[in-house]
Amino acid sequence: MAFRRKPRGTIKIDFSAAVELTQLKQVSPVTIKDLTHYVKISNSRIKKWNSCKRAHHYAFNEKLEKKSPPSSLYKGKIIHECIEDMIYGRDWRPTLQKYIDEYNKMFEEEKEQYGNLPEDLTTILEGYERMYKDDGLTYLEANGKKAEHDFAIEIGQEPCLVCRGSGEVTAGAVCNVCKGEGCSYCNDLGQVSEGGTCSYCGGEGTRGIALVGKIDAVAQDRNGRVWLVEHKSFKKLPDEDFRWTNQQATIYAWVMPQIGFPKPDGVMWDYIRTKAPTKPELLKSGALSKRKNIDTTYETYLKTIEEHGLDPADYEDILENLKGNEHNFYRRIYLPIRENIIEPVIRDVINTAKEIYYLGELLKTRNLGKDCKICPFKQLCQVEIMGGDVEFIKKTQYRPSTYHVNVEEGEHVDEEE
Ligand code: SF4
Ligand SMILES: [Zn+2]
Ligand SMILES: [Zn+2]
Numbered sequence: 066m067a068f069r070r071k072p073r074g075t076i077k078i079d080f081s082a083a084v085e086l087t088q089l090k091q092v093s094p095v096t097i098k099d100l101t102h103y104v105k106i107s108n109s110r111i112k113k114w115n116s117c118k119r120a121h122h123y124a125f126n127e128k129l130e131k132k133s134p135p136s137s138l139y140k141g142k143i144i145h146e147c148i149e150d151m152i153y154g155r156d157w158r159p160t161l162q163k164y165i166d167e168y169n170k171m172f173e174e175e176k177e178q179y180g181n182l183p184e185d186l187t188t189i190l191e192g193y194e195r196m197y198k199d200d201g202l203t204y205l206e207a208n209g210k211k212a213e214h215d216f217a218i219e220i221g222q223e224p225c226l227v228c229r230g231s232g233e234v235t236a237g238a239v240c241n242v243c244k245g246e247g248c249s250y251c252n253d254l255g256q257v258s259e260g261g262t263c264s265y266c267g268g269e270g271t272r273g274i275a276l277v278g279k280i281d282a283v284a285q286d287r288n289g290r291v292w293l294v295e296h297k298s299f300k301k302l303p304d305e306d307f308r309w310t311n312q313q314a315t316i317y318a319w320v321m322p323q324i325g326f327p328k329p330d331g332v333m334w335d336y337i338r339t340k341a342p343t344k345p346e347l348l349k350s351g352a353l354s355k356r357k358n359i360d361t362t363y364e365t366y367l368k369t370i371e372e373h374g375l376d377p378a379d380y381e382d383i384l385e386n387l388k389g390n391e392h393n394f395y396r397r398i399y400l401p402i403r404e405n406i407i408e409p410v411i412r413d414v415i416n417t418a419k420e421i422y423y424l425g426e427l428l429k430t431r432n433l434g435k436d437c438k439i440c441p442f443k444q445l446c447q448v449e450i451m452g453g454d455v456e457f458i459k460k461t462q463y464r465p466s467t468y469h470v471n472v473e474e475g476e477h478v479d480e481e482e
Contacts, residue, residue, distance in 0.1 A: 096323060097217045102267045103275040104425075105217070106418040108313045114421050117432040123442040126249045126426060129459065130466040131441045136179050140186060140339040141298035145281075147190050148296055148335075152204050152212045152282055157194075161186055185341035189394070192364060193337060196395045202284040205291070207325040214280040216324050220415050221274040223422055226250075228263035230270040236260035248426040274418050280317050283326050284333065291326070292333040292399065293317050302336050302396055315410040318402045331401040338394045344369045355383045362394060363387040 097103065113121040123129050134142075143164045147157035165183045168176065176182075204211040224230040226242050227250055236259055240251035247253035250265065262268040282294040293314060297303075314332040322328050342365035345353040353369060366387055370377050377384065431450075437443050448458045 097219050097273070097275055100217055100275055100277070102265065102269065103217070103219070103273045104422050105275050105277045106220075106421055107277050108316055108414075110421065111312070111414060111417050114417060114425070116436055117430075117440065118428040119431040119446060120440055120442050121421075121425065122429040123445060124466065128249075128466045129442070129445075129463040132462055132464050133175065133178070135441075137298065137300050137339045139179065140182070143186055144189065144193075144298050144337055144339065145296055147186075148193070148337075149212045151194060157190060161190065181341075188341045188365060189337065189339070192342070192362060192391060193395055195364070196391055197397075201287040202292075204294075205283045205285060205326060207283075212282045214283070214324065215277075216280065216320050217275045217277045218320060218323060219273045220276045220418055221422070222271050223274065223419070225263060225266035225270055225272050226423070227257075227265040228270065232263055232266065232268040232270040234260055234263045242426050250426065272422075274422050276316070276320075276414065276418065278313075278316065278320070280320070280324075283321065283329070290330040291328070292331055293321060293329040293402075294333050294335060296335045296337065298337045298339045300338065300340055302338060302393065312410060312414070314400075314402070315407055316414060319407050319411050329402055331399055334398045334400070336396045336398065341365075342394060347373060353380065355380070357386075360393070361387065362390050364391075 110121070110125055113124055143161065146160050150157035150160055161183075164186075168179065168182045171179075207214055225232075227240075228234050229241055234257045236257055238257045238260075239245045240248065240255055240257060242248050242250045243255065245255040247255045251257065263270075266272045280293065281296050284292050284294050286292065295314060295317075311332075314334075318329050318332065340360075342361035343359055345355070345359060345361065345366055348354055353366075353373065353375065359366075363384060366380070366384060367377060370380055431446065437446070440446070444462055445455070445458050448455055
């Protein structure tokens with residue numbers, strides 16, 4: 066038995082143009098201001114798409130996020146905002162205070178998952194400020210900004226899938242994207258609710274694909290070298306492998322000259338741990354613990370000695386040992402960017418963006434595996450597989466994603482559970 070699909074008008078997916086686009090001399094990608102009719106693709110969207118189509122569907126079609134973000138994500142966001150203040154030479158304490166006020170309004174159970182957030186973040190940020198106060202970096206400006214440089218670059222123009230290139234839609238017609246199954250274009254109705262000019266392409270018949278993102282900062286060091294700066298917060302500092310495979314840095318290096326910056330010499334990863342240095346325990350004897358494996362810094366240890374009115378002279382040995390330990394909490398890694406990796410990476414990015422453009426609404430395939438453990442959608446995904454009350458889980462544990470208000474939210478924080 067053979068099934069034959071009714072022809073509904075075909076669209077040829079052309080991946081060859083991607084090659085041209087990466088050859089900057091031939092085609093210069095366009096920086097765009099108005100994103101209304103664009104499909105927006107960010108590095109994190111590409112990452113989700115490649116790791117699990119189902120997770121991509123929840124995050125980008127259903128636009129859901131967890132109601133209470135994991136502790137490291139929430140702390141990372143605050144740290145990020147405070148560092149932005151430092152880059153502008155502003156006092157970061159009012160920003161932190163804003164979050165402390167928010168924290169103080171939380172229920173006890175909620176507070177518990179964030180630990181002692183006010184004290185921990187104060188310690189982390191003071192340590193950061195002390196560590197880098199004379200780092201010799203000058204932050205470069207673009208469009209009057211020294212940090213958080215948003216960009217949107219057109220990397221493709223494809224036929225509009227909703228109106229199939231005609232620019233017009235007919236009310237009541239079957240949705241062209243999902244063929245009636247329901248998707249985010251037709252609000253799950255499976256059909257077009259209003260006719261007339263296609264609102265997805267604005268009647269153009271084609272839609273652009275925009276590569277969007279936000280560059281944390283660009284800094285110049287004392288030797289005149291220019292660095293793409295990426296602040297990353299982690300519970301634990303990451304290992305070496307994390308870096309050379311970093312697609313985001315390569316994308317941003319490609320974007321920089323297009324939005325008014327010089328070509329970068331490399332990328333500077335500014336790692337910050339979201340876990341505060343541990344305060345030494347007070348023993349029954351009234352002295353502080355000197356255990357060797359204590360995960361702390363000189364400053365925190367010394368501060369605890371003073372808080373208890375003890376004599377630093379009694380702790381010289383351990384204090385001596387702790388010198389330099391800040392590197393377990395703050396670390397800057399400089400890595401040159403090799404020109405020749407840009408082209409293949411951007412080519413893959415553009416091809417993946419096209420895949421998402423054409424298939425992003427349709428493929429919801431699960432990739433059950435080790436990534437599920439840290440997937441924010443695992444509760445929802447599990448209930449869908451097991452056949453539970455999906456709507457209930459969605460209502461109680463998820464909310465509309467703020468990512469879609471602020472496109473790049475979440476990009477600067479990597480989670481390590
Ligand atoms: S739990 Fe696993 S399969 Fe389900 S959405 Fe997350 S990563 Fe995908
Ligand atoms: Zn259209
Ligand atoms: Zn649809």
